[in-house]
Amino acid sequence: MRESEDELRALMIAGLAGDARAHQTLLAALARLLQSFFQRRHRDAADVEDLVQDTLIAIHTRRSTYDPARPVTAWIYAIARYKLIDHLRRRRLDTSIEGLEEILAVEGFEAATSARMDVDRMLDTLPAKQAAAIRDTRLDGLSVAEAAEQRGISQSDVKISVHRGLKALAARLKGRR
Amino acid sequence: MQTEELIRKLSSDLQPVPPRAIERRLGGAVTVGVLVTLALVIAGLGLRPDLAVAITGGMFWLKLGYTASIGLGALGLTAQLARPETSRIAPLKWLLIPIALLTAVALAQLLEMPPAGWGHLWMGRSWKLCPILIFGLAIPIYLGLIVAFRRFAPSRLAATGAVAGLASGGLAAAIYCLHCPEASALFVLTWYTLGMALAALAGALAGTRLLRW
Numbered sequence: 001m002r003e004s005e006d007e008l009r010a011l012m013i014a015g016l017a018g019d020a021r022a023h024q025t026l027l028a029a030l031a032r033l034l035q036s037f038f039q040r041r042h043r044d045a046a047d048v049e050d051l052v053q054d055t056l057i058a059i060h061t062r063r064s065t066y067d068p069a070r071p072v073t074a075w076i077y078a079i080a081r082y083k084l085i086d087h088l089r090r091r092r093l094d095t096s097i098e099g100l101e102e103i104l105a106v107e108g109f110e111a112a113t114s115a116r117m118d119v120d121r122m123l124d125t126l127p128a129k130q131a132a133a134i135r136d137t138r139l140d141g142l143s144v145a146e147a148a149e150q151r152g153i154s155q156s157d158v159k160i161s162v163h164r165g166l167k168a169l170a171a172r173l174k175g176r177r
Numbered sequence: 178m179q180t181e182e183l184i185r186k187l188s189s190d191l192q193p194v195p196p197r198a199i200e201r202r203l204g205g206a207v208t209v210g211v212l213v214t215l216a217l218v219i220a221g222l223g224l225r226p227d228l229a230v231a232i233t234g235g236m237f238w239l240k241l242g243y244t245a246s247i248g249l250g251a252l253g254l255t256a257q258l259a260r261p262e263t264s265r266i267a268p269l270k271w272l273l274i275p276i277a278l279l280t281a282v283a284l285a286q287l288l289e290m291p292p293a294g295w296g297h298l299w300m301g302r303s304w305k306l307c308p309i310l311i312f313g314l315a316i317p318i319y320l321g322l323i324v325a326f327r328r329f330a331p332s333r334l335a336a337t338g339a340v341a342g343l344a345s346g347g348l349a350a351a352i353y354c355l356h357c358p359e360a361s362a363l364f365v366l367t368w369y370t371l372g373m374a375l376a377a378l379a380g381a382l383a384g385t386r387l388l389r390w
Contacts, residue, residue: 018193027184034210053183058390060187062330064198078261082332086389 005149009072016063027056030076037080047087055083073150077140122169130165133158138153199266202325207252209322210345214352216315222310222356230331236360237260239282241351244369246275248347251340251377258337259329282360301359304368311372312379314349315342319380323387331388338384340376346376 008029015023034055038048058079066075086151119139129151136147139159148155195201218224231237244333250271257263283298290298301307331337350369359365 015191016194018191022189023191024184024188027187028181031180049180053180056180056183057188057332062261062328062390064194064202064328065330067260070262074262075260078264078332079330082261082330100319125207 005071005073005152008076009068012063012066012072016066016068023060027060030059031056033076034080037077041084051083051087053081055080058083063072071150071152077142077150081140084167107177122172123165126165127166127170129153130168131159134165135150137162147158178255178372188296195276199256199329202328203252203259206325207318207319207348210318211348211352213317213321214349215355217314217317218352220238222353225358228248228355231358234360236362237354239279239362240354240357240365240369242278243275244329244347244354245367245375246282247346247373248270248344248349248351251344251347255337255344258331258340259326259332260363261330261332264332264372276370279362279366283366286362295378298361298363299367301361301364301368303357303359304364307353307357307359307364307368308372308375311350311353311369312375314353315345315372315376318348319383326388327390329390334385334388335381337388339381341384342380343373343377345380346373349376 009031011026015026019102031052034052036049038051038055042048042051059076062079066072085104093141123134126134133147135146136142136150142150144155144158148158151158205207267348286298287295311343319342322345326337351367
């Protein structure tokens, strides 16, 4: 029972016009969406609940930054991603020496971030659609269904784009050697 | 369940959001900041005594055009970065246009002047004060932008801070033109640009703290 991009966008636009019921339905749907988004990226259940609520509040108070001409899921995931990164940063500042493993885990996150810059450079050489599909499903951890919703294309389209993009990248890497 | 209660609270008393809400909020904040800076220039520094004559000449408008175009261009970018999904900053290539135009005028002025006068074209009378004053005058506008951003959702904090700083610096420099009597393009190219760049740098540094949400 996952709402599609079109449904979410319609609710969002109605909420912006002042429809409180549409807004409430939207937030409830997003609570489920965010729950699974954060669960897949974070282990601590209490943290996940905090993140969901924090993100819902941000979505509500900053709803004027949504541009109705753009996909609403992209806007929502951008806010969720910001909240997750902010959470991890804060965590690192607050952690004492005892939580060393956690610090190391976050350091790994930083290393992954800089590795990602190289990946971004490689993806830029692909057609935009293939690059976007790989970014969504392989880097940002969206499911094929989520990626399809966000970009407004079919699921098989996403799969094919990922497949072709990875194949092109592999061919390019071989050629470079 | 707590989340459900939160949702109910958030949805009660829902205010409609007018279209172009970002532009309105940003516009209001910039207007207040610009008025404060304008008051500081008029009351604190004073208008240049020859203002009435200066506005009939090209140099006054060249200075104003250079600084205002940078300020307004950066303000447009700032508005884009208010949205969280803006992950890449639009290229700053457009900045080269005003800089290139002013450089051309500066070269023309240099060629007209014997080399003995080049030092004066570059340093003018106020090179020490000019960048500092522009930087200081940018602060009220920058703070206005920061207040506006309390309802926005920037995801690139340093970049947002930098373009907000550049916008403040550009607009502050444009207002500073009402005070500053320097008439050399090379002077503006060096010291005005330095003041705006300082504002952008400080804006980036402060932005990573002030823009968090």
